[in-house]
Amino acid sequence: MTAKTIGQRTARLEDPALLRGKARFVDDIRIDGTLHAAFVRSLHAHAKINSIDTGVAAALPGVVAVLTRDDIKAVAQTDRLVVALPDRSYKQQHHRCILAGDEVVYVGEPIAMVIAVDPYVAEDAVTLVEIDYDTLPAATDCRAALAAGAPPVHSGATHNLIAEFASSYGDVESAFNDAAHVFKDSYWVHRGCAQSMECRGCIATHDKVHDQLTLWSSTQTPLVAVRLLAEMLGREEASIRVVTPDVGGGFGPKLVFYPEEAAVAIAAMILDRPVKWIEDRREHFVATTQERDQYWDAEIAVDAAGKILGIRGSLVHDHGAYTARGLTVPQGAVAALTLAYVVPAYRMDVKVALTNKVPVTPIRGAGQPQGVFVMERLLDRAADELNLDRAEIRRRNLVPAEAMPYKKDFVTRGGVPIVLDSGDYPGCQADALARADLNDFRIRQSEARAAGRYIGVGLANYVEGTGRGPYEQVAIKIASSGKIEVATGAAAMGQSTKTMLAQIVAEQLGGAMDQVVVTAGDSGKVTMGFGGFNSRQAVMAGSSAHAAAVKVREKALLAASHLLEVDAADLDIDGENVVVKGAADIKISLGQVAKTMAGAAGFVLPGNMQPGLDATESVVINAMTYGNGSAVVEVEVDIETADVKVTRVVFIHDAGRIINPTIVEGQVVGAIAHGISNTLYEWMGYADDGQPVTTNLADYLLITATEMPKIELGHRESPTPLNPLGVKGVGESGVLPIPAAIAAAVEDALSPFGIRIRQFPLRPNDLAAMLAAAGA
Amino acid sequence: MDQRTITLTVNGQTVTENVSTRTTLADFLRHHLHLTGTHLGCEHGVCGACTVLLDGRSMRSCLLLAVQADGHAVTTVEGLAEADGALHPLRQAFSDHHALQCGFCTPGMLTTLTELLRDNPNPTEAEVQIAISGNLCRCTGYQSIVAATLDAAKQMRLG
Numbered sequence: 001m002t003a004k005t006i007g008q009r010t011a012r013l014e015d016p017a018l019l020r021g022k023a024r025f026v027d028d029i030r031i032d033g034t035l036h037a038a039f040v041r042s043l044h045a046h047a048k049i050n051s052i053d054t055g056v057a058a059a060l061p062g063v064v065a066v067l068t069r070d071d072i073k074a075v076a077q078t079d080r081l082v083v084a085l086p087d088r089s090y091k092q093q094h095h096r097c098i099l100a101g102d103e104v105v106y107v108g109e110p111i112a113m114v115i116a117v118d119p120y121v122a123e124d125a126v127t128l129v130e131i132d133y134d135t136l137p138a139a140t141d142c143r144a145a146l147a148a149g150a151p152p153v154h155s156g157a158t159h160n161l162i163a164e165f166a167s168s169y170g171d172v173e174s175a176f177n178d179a180a181h182v183f184k185d186s187y188w189v190h191r192g193c194a195q196s197m198e199c200r201g202c203i204a205t206h207d208k209v210h211d212q213l214t215l216w217s218s219t220q221t222p223l224v225a226v227r228l229l230a231e232m233l234g235r236e237e238a239s240i241r242v243v244t245p246d247v248g249g250g251f252g253p254k255l256v257f258y259p260e261e262a263a264v265a266i267a268a269m270i271l272d273r274p275v276k277w278i279e280d281r282r283e284h285f286v287a288t289t290q291e292r293d294q295y296w297d298a299e300i301a302v303d304a305a306g307k308i309l310g311i312r313g314s315l316v317h318d319h320g321a322y323t324a325r326g327l328t329v330p331q332g333a334v335a336a337l338t339l340a341y342v343v344p345a346y347r348m349d350v351k352v353a354l355t356n357k358v359p360v361t362p363i364r365g366a367g368q369p370q371g372v373f374v375m376e377r378l379l380d381r382a383a384d385e386l387n388l389d390r391a392e393i394r395r396r397n398l399v400p401a402e403a404m405p406y407k408k409d410f411v412t413r414g415g416v417p418i419v420l421d422s423g424d425y426p427g428c429q430a431d432a433l434a435r436a437d438l439n440d441f442r443i444r445q446s447e448a449r450a451a452g453r454y455i456g457v458g459l460a461n462y463v464e465g466t467g468r469g470p471y472e473q474v475a476i477k478i479a480s481s482g483k484i485e486v487a488t489g490a491a492a493m494g495q496s497t498k499t500m501l502a503q504i505v506a507e508q509l510g511g512a513m514d515q516v517v518v519t520a521g522d523s524g525k526v527t528m529g530f531g532g533f534n535s536r537q538a539v540m541a542g543s544s545a546h547a548a549a550v551k552v553r554e555k556a557l558l559a560a561s562h563l564l565e566v567d568a569a570d571l572d573i574d575g576e577n578v579v580v581k582g583a584a585d586i587k588i589s590l591g592q593v594a595k596t597m598a599g600a601a602g603f604v605l606p607g608n609m610q611p612g613l614d615a616t617e618s619v620v621i622n623a624m625t626y627g628n629g630s631a632v633v634e635v636e637v638d639i640e641t642a643d644v645k646v647t648r649v650v651f652i653h654d655a656g657r658i659i660n661p662t663i664v665e666g667q668v669v670g671a672i673a674h675g676i677s678n679t680l681y682e683w684m685g686y687a688d689d690g691q692p693v694t695t696n697l698a699d700y701l702l703i704t705a706t707e708m709p710k711i712e713l714g715h716r717e718s719p720t721p722l723n724p725l726g727v728k729g730v731g732e733s734g735v736l737p738i739p740a741a742i743a744a745a746v747e748d749a750l751s752p753f754g755i756r757i758r759q760f761p762l763r764p765n766d767l768a769a770m771l772a773a774a775g776a
Numbered sequence: 777m778d779q780r781t782i783t784l785t786v787n788g789q790t791v792t793e794n795v796s797t798r799t800t801l802a803d804f805l806r807h808h809l810h811l812t813g814t815h816l817g818c819e820h821g822v823c824g825a826c827t828v829l830l831d832g833r834s835m836r837s838c839l840l841l842a843v844q845a846d847g848h849a850v851t852t853v854e855g856l857a858e859a860d861g862a863l864h865p866l867r868q869a870f871s872d873h874h875a876l877q878c879g880f881c882t883p884g885m886l887t888t889l890t891e892l893l894r895d896n897p898n899p900t901e902a903e904v905q906i907a908i909s910g911n912l913c914r915c916t917g918y919q920s921i922v923a924a925t926l927d928a929a930k931q932m933r934l935g
Contacts, residue, residue: 011871018879019867021813021853025880028812120798197817197825197880197914248815248880249914281818494878494915666874666916673917697822697912705905705918 004511005503006725009662012499013518014492023246026201026218027278034203035064037264037277038122040112040129041287042104045138045356045690048155049102049111049131057114057128062121066129067113067267069101075266076232083228083257085326087413089165094154094354096322098262104133105153105321106357107692108286113263115275138356138690142293142318145353153321153354162319163327163352167334169409170345175310179301183381187298188759189370189739191291192682194363195702196493198248199279200288202261204268214241215265218248219521220255221531223489226523228257229265237527244521244531250493251674252363253289255533256324260287285695289361290684291329293318294370298348300378306386306393310345311338311378319352320359327352329360331413332367332465336736337375339408339418339463340425340628341397346410356690364674365735366534368464373760376460376740380747381756390744391433391459398425398461405721412465416622420463422718423628423654429461432630432652435714441634449752454637455647456751458744460737462631465624466655466729467539467722473528474544476505476552477614480598482576482591484509484516489529490541491521495731496663497537501545503659504725508549509556510573510590528618535627535729538659543619543723551615559593559613562606625720627728629653631672633741634709637749639776642768644746646676646709649738654716656728661715668734669711675738677703679760750776782846786811787855795842802826804842805852813853813883817912824911827884828852834891853883856890866890869928870921877915884911889925897933901926 017023054066065071072079080095100111112129116122137151144150145160153160176182202217213235219225222242230237247254260277267275279288298313317330334348383393399406401424408418441457448455474488486505492498498518506513519525521532529541553573560578561568570581577587594613599605634648649672658664681701685693694700719726743757746767753774759766778797783790786809793808802819805811805828817823819838826837829851837850858864863871866889876882885908892899892907899907904925905918913921 012874014879015871015876016863018876018882019863019870019886020858021811021883023813023879025812025815027806027816030810120796195914197823197878197912198815199817247878248817249878251914281820281823494880496877662874666877666920669917669919670877670915674914696820697818698820702912702914704909704912705922706909708905708918711917711919 003507005506005513006659008660010499010503010513010660012496013502014496014498025198025246025248026203026216029203029216029245031203031205031274034274034276035115035117035271036119036122037267037275038114038119038126039110039260040114040126042100042107042109042111044104044133044135045107045140046136047104047133048136049100049104049133051132052112053130054112056130057125060121060125060128062118063114063116063125065115065271067115069097069099071270072098072263072266075270077234078232081257081259081262083325084323085328087163087327089163089327091161091163092157094322096259096324098259103155107690108283108358110259110263110287113267115267115271140355140357140686140688140690142353142355143295143316145355146316146351153356160354161351162323162354164350166347166349167410168347170310172310172312172345172347175345176301176312179309180304181385182299182301183378183385184299185377185381185758187296187374187377189294189373190683190761191363191369191678192684193285193288193290193700194251194253196249196251196254199281199284200254200258200260201278202264203274203276204265205274206268206272208272212239212241213265213269214243215261216243216245217261218254219244219261220250220491220493220533221257222491222521223523223529223531225257225261232262241524243524244491247493250532252366252533253361254493255531256289256361281697282695285700286358286692289324289359291363292357292360292684294333296374298374298378300382302382306382306388306396308341308343308397311343312347314349317350317352318355318357318360320355320357322359324359325361328362328413329367333371335418335465336368336371339420339626340399340461342399357686362533364671365732369675369678369736369739372460372462372736373740373743377743377758380744391429394429394461395426398429401427412624419623420626421720421722423626424718425461425628428628428652428654428716429630431714431716432632432650435652435712436632436650454639454749456635456745456747456749458633458741458748460631460740460744462736463626463628464535464733464736466535466627467621467625468534468536469540469620469622471618471620472530472537472540472544473526473616473618474501474541474548475526475614475616476548478552478556478590478594480591480595482515482589486516486518486545487522487525488520488541489523489526489531490537491531493532495537495667497532500538500659500663501541504542504545505549508553510575512575515576535731538727539625539723539729540621542725542727543621544617546725547619548615548617552613556590556593556613559597559606559609560588563588563593563596621723623722625656625722625728627653627655627730627733629733629737631737631741633745635742635745635749637746639771642764642771644680644762644767646742648709649711651711651734652714652716653733654718655730655733657717657719657726658715659727664715664730665713667730668713671732671734672711672738673703673708675735676742678735679739679742679762681761683761683763780843782843784845784847785849787851797841797843799842800838801840801842801845802837805837811852811854815880815883817880824888825881825884827887827911829887829891834888853886856886865931866893866928869924869931873920873924873927875916875921875924881911881913885921893929893932897929899929
């Protein structure tokens with residue numbers, strides 16, 4: 001049977017409303033009587049709070065309430081957000097306060113909440129809340145924070161080591177002792193802020209009639225929010241509904257449940273009025289989670305032919321002041337490092353350091369771009385030292401296609417074995433190089449140099465863990481109208497989640513996309529699930545959608561077989577009807593089947609079947625499926641201004657079976673742009689006292705249209721055996737190899753000066769200093 | 777707070793409202809007129825999501841006060857010309873080329889590009905890139921937006 005909708009470039013269901021300005025983002029939700037919240041935030045990276053005086057603020061006309069920790073405590077069972085994913089390697093734990101009372105540990109930490117009739121008045125009143133602080137020494141550099149005598153991030157703690165672990169397998173010592181060559185380098189990597197174009201925000205209302213608390217939040221994880229709120233407020237889960245409306249980008253930080261979401265929900269309960277809070281961009285810089293510094297020391301052991309024998313080293317990771325997610329970023333970084341290659345022995349010792357800064361949690365890629373950067377830079381270094389072609393050393397070490405499935409000797413953070421399930425990594429690299437057609441590049445490069453222009457080329461490979469389990473629930477119901485209603489806790493934030501699920505469902509149920517109505521991210525429609533992160537929704541929600549659609553299809557055919565008195569095997573669903581194969585005029589509409597299956601009082605259901613034309617599935621898949629790809633990047637470096645221009649990106653990737661090529665291309669190109677932006681423009685700066693110094697979009701730069709190179713994209717499709725659709729995740733893919741490939745290209749461009757790139761971001765002032773030091 | 781009565785044209789309709797003098801044009805459009813298609817991404821004039829046309833010229837509605845629009849004509853994303861039922865060629869091209877993902881920057885892109893295509897019906901790729909260089913998008917990588925604009929320009933020239 002040829003595919004009806006899967007694999008097709010179907011139009012997105014999301015587009016018409018978004019294009020006409022008719023979408024519903026959180027700040028577009030209007031409920032009569034809504035009050036507006038603004039937060040009083042810490043001005044200091046570390047301080048003791050002596051007193052909070054809300055009197056003047058509360059007296060301002062239009063202010064309804066000023067809430068502090070004591071008000072939270074009176075309502076909630078806990079004044080902390082306990083969300084850390086379990087791990088044995090924690091040395092201590094620090095959970096975020098909903099509102100801080102005794103001590104603040106980063107600039108931007110919420111202390112009090114002003115609620116007023118108008119957001120302008122709420123912001124006025126914020127400036128009138130008087131807080132008496134005693135400032136305390138701050139620990140801001142993650143390496144210095146671990147040194148003896150460093151000021152503790154939290155008063156009362158004896159040190160700033162929050163966790164320590166090693167990712168390790170094989171006989172590392174022998175590998176290095178027996179190696180023909182060992183090369184060692186140190187790296188600094190940093191990714192900054194996610195910068196979704198829509199900041200965070202939420203609105204809560206408490207319906208007294210039904211005693212129902214509803215929170216609309218620009219969150220990636222609505223069903224997780226329900227569980228946390230229920231526990232915090234001591235309420236039954238059924239009395240809480242969390243809805244993710246249209247979301248203006250997530251990119252990771254919106255997967256976290258935040259103090260502001262808890263505070264807004266609590267305020268709506270206390271005041272019995274709807275309460276809305278919309279984050280502004282400055283708050284996004286000081287209160288939304290980030291991915292900051294990692295300092296790596298790493299060495300690679302190779303034999304005379306450049307075959308990898310082992311990799312070892314250490315990593316110090318900036319965790320921020322609290323655990324807002326877990327250890328996922330450093331875990332992701334050290335896990336991603338070796339994935340694409342055969343590395344017989346590996347040991348990475350990781351220290352995770354508390355700092356007096358905003359907590360660190362995953363941003364698109366979640367540590368993997370950092371790990372890939374270190375691996376690819378080590379390979380370039382080894383190739384250069386051995387006088388081997390940089391592509392050739394990779395070809396000799398990539399996991400070969402015939403080795404699939406290839407078991408790595410370590411496990412995910414959840415203890416699940418890491419098994420590369422499918423793909424042809426050397427073939428992918430070969431495709432990328434063929435597409436890039438670099439045969440004349442060295443000629444172009446020497447001609448350019450003769451003209452005073454410095455161009456370079458870089459190559460990087462990646463393997464990405466996608467489809468984080470264990471499940472995501474999907475419910476499908478065909479209504480009497482014939483509409484196919486699909487509901488899931490999977491949350492849409494721009495990845496075309498609704499279209500993707502509709503394609504999977506329509507594939508089984510007639511192919512009529514306009515009959516499918518998808519509700520994503522609404523705990524009122526399904527009760528179990530998580531949401532969107534870790535390139536998981538096509539894999540996890542997609543698998544459940546497929547399984548549920550197959551069940552509904554089987555039931556529709558069986559019911560129709562009774563109604564039409566035709567064997568079910570002779571029936572098919574075509575458009576909105578169940579039809580007899582080869583006799584399409586004998587048919588019954590899906591709506592009619594659904595109506596019949598809803599039953600009529602006193603009448604026997606067709607074939608004495610169970611009622612309804614619906615199914616709910618939570619397909620459990622624990623093993624992750626691994627996508628891969630290869631990037632070739634060309635750059636031109638202006639040695640006068642240290643400006644790096646990416647002139648070309650060739651990107652070949654494999655995300656398994658593709659549900660909609662247009663959507664996949666959009667995800668990959670967007671992720672490549674994110675990677676370029678991370679490499680050349682983005683940096684979240686802090687002064688030594690912990691004051692953030694890049695808190696607007698003029699100081700913190702994002703890539704714009706004029707910096708974008710031409711991107712040439714190619715797909716390979718190696719279906720994974722791990723799910724029935726054969727799909728792998730793709731949302732993060734493009735970010736992973738880009739920093740490494742740009743660094744390699746810049747190094748190549750500047751090879752006459754012997755400059756080595758050991759960091760990203762690679763800011764103009766960094767490169768200018770390197771050029772000056774090299775005498776350029 | 778100082779209040780003032782302003783009269784302006786919004787998407788072809790005359791509007792008279794009493795507003796606080798410190799209300800931004802963006803907040804006025806969104807929260808007084810409930811035209812929530814205009815989005816606020818940064819409120820300091822960098823991201824471009826709030827771009828509207830003021831007397832036909834693209835402006836940041838977050839950097840204008842509502843009172844400054846008194847006597848002027850404002851066009852928001854909701855007001856971009858569209859034949860009955862069908863999507864405007866620029867909107868259709870955005871959909872065809874997947875030039876929007878989360879759609880948050882899209883209203884600012886559409887208003888900015890409406891001005892471009894009015895003034896320059898046959899732009900080059902570089903001219904489109906420059907036109908939107910003041911509009912940030914975190915999802916698409918811009919490539920599809922540029923392609924959509926060039927396609928829309930072609931369709932609109934063919935009429």
